[in-house]
Amino acid sequence: MSNQHAPGGDLCCSPLAREPLTEDRAGDLARMFRALGDPVRLRLLSLVASHAGGEACVCDISDSFDLSQPTISHHLKVLREAGLLDCERRGTWVYYWVIPTALQQLSAMLLVEGEPAVPVSRCAEITA
Numbered sequence: 001m002s003n004q005h006a007p008g009g010d011l012c013c014s015p016l017a018r019e020p021l022t023e024d025r026a027g028d029l030a031r032m033f034r035a036l037g038d039p040v041r042l043r044l045l046s047l048v049a050s051h052a053g054g055e056a057c058v059c060d061i062s063d064s065f066d067l068s069q070p071t072i073s074h075h076l077k078v079l080r081e082a083g084l085l086d087c088e089r090r091g092t093w094v095y096y097w098v099i100p101t102a103l104q105q106l107s108a109m110l111l112v113e114g115e116p117a118v119p120v121s122r123c124a125e126i127t128a
Helices: 023-036 039-050 058-064 069-081 100-110 120-127
Strands: 055-057 085-090 093-098
Touching (some): 023 069, 023 100, 039 055, 058 069, 093 100
Antiparallel strands (some): 055 093
């Protein structure tokens, strides 16, 4: 039995260990993982997620890359189509934010049964 807790308080284990994925579910998850397989898109997601207030204007993140605006827009579109980001136009700018449930779904797929979740306080150690 796993010692990881689901939001409802129930014990959970990796969906991969419980039962095989359906074709549709595998397709949805693969689309999200594929979108994150590009370093630019992974950085974009990180920039949006770590931006003050949890959302970022495209004007705030474009300067972080040596890429044209159309290329940045393409990568943001891929992340939106994969269900990882959502956006809203405000005047002439578009603001993006991460969809938390999408990240939770990806995270749940990678949980290993019997392994404790990493405490938030250790995240810096792991990424260093």
